[in-house]
Amino acid sequence: xxxxxxxxxxxxxxxxxxxxxxxxxxxxxxxxxxxxxxxxxxxxxxxxxxxxxxxxxxxxxxxxxxxxxxxxxxxxxxxxxxxxxxxxxxxxxxxxxxxxxxxxxxxxxxxxxxxxxxxxxxxxxxxxxxxxxxxxxxxxxxxxxxxxxxxxxxxxxxxxxxxxxxxxxxxxxxxxxxxxxxxxxxxxxxxxxxxxxxxxxxxxxxxxxxxxx
Numbered sequence: 001x002x003x004x005x006x007x008x009x010x011x012x013x014x015x016x017x018x019x020x021x022x023x024x025x026x027x028x029x030x031x032x033x034x035x036x037x038x039x040x041x042x043x044x045x046x047x048x049x050x051x052x053x054x055x056x057x058x059x060x061x062x063x064x065x066x067x068x069x070x071x072x073x074x075x076x077x078x079x080x081x082x083x084x085x086x087x088x089x090x091x092x093x094x095x096x097x098x099x100x101x102x103x104x105x106x107x108x109x110x111x112x113x114x115x116x117x118x119x120x121x122x123x124x125x126x127x128x129x130x131x132x133x134x135x136x137x138x139x140x141x142x143x144x145x146x147x148x149x150x151x152x153x154x155x156x157x158x159x160x161x162x163x164x165x166x167x168x169x170x171x172x173x174x175x176x177x178x179x180x181x182x183x184x185x186x187x188x189x190x191x192x193x194x195x196x197x198x199x200x201x202x203x204x205x206x207x208x209x210x211x212x213x
Contacts, residue, residue: 095140095212099131103170103207104177109198117146120167123186127179129169131209173203
């Protein structure tokens, strides 16, 4: 009986030792797993940070490249627009296209000498006129000027001009009007020099000057 008791006690002790060993082993294993998970998590987080950093750097480079392309395209577009505007202006000066817009019409009913025609047109150009015509004859870069015939008549591009003379100018009508009627301007000079000068200046919202055929 005593032997049986001692054997049972020994069995209990051994079982307890084994259970304790298993508990310790499991605890260590769990700790190793936690450490591994923690290390993996830290590694994953670090990797994600590196990926984000690289992505951000690549995105920054891409943005810089796109901004450069945009600036280049903008510069090219501005250059193209400038060229197109220059071509348009050249065509207007050459009389190759119809022109319309606001402007002024200066009408002189008296006979004028050639110098007055030149002075009127020059003042219109100086005031910013985009296009000028005299009695519906458009002046261009090919116009040589006003010719005085032996009988005193004035011709323009081979066409004899007769009164009343209509000078049409397309541009800012207010600026043109102020320039022509200012003190010492062409309107006053004509009135002071031509006897019984009959001259009028009208601002118009729309003037049409046809291209040269």
